[in-house]
Amino acid sequence: MTVRYFAGARAAVGRSEEVVPAGRSLDDLTADLARRHGDRLAAVLRVASFLVDGVSCHDRATPLPGGATIDVLPPFAGG
Template sequence: MLTVRYFAGARAAADGTSSEPATAGNLDELIQLLTDRHGERLALVLKAASFLVDGLTCHDRTAPLPTGATIDVLPPFAGG
């Protein structure tokens, strides 16, 4: 089981959900699961989002996710 935490625009696109449990083997699977749960609005955010897996940036969306990991969904932020 994973914990998915949403920040800023990702939280808004997930209907105000701040965190939720999920089960997925990698980020590609997780993105599909979250899109199925929350719809196209979140799917658009997820396409541009960065993901932290237990606090570390993950660029390989096919890498296995550790059991019990916390996944932070960070949409692009405005400003500098």
């Protein structure tokens, strides 16, 4: 799976995307990302929205499809 980071998530990780193993839920993925990248990303992940292959994901316990693209979208300021 490919995880793409935007705005504050990109700043917390220091890159715009990374490839991660498939076969887990969004909850599992975000826990793993927080462990690997630290508290700064963990804080962003708590308030972020997620797109799975371009579709908003609300059920964080459902297994993610293999080969999916996960977009991490922190809240954006401005208007």
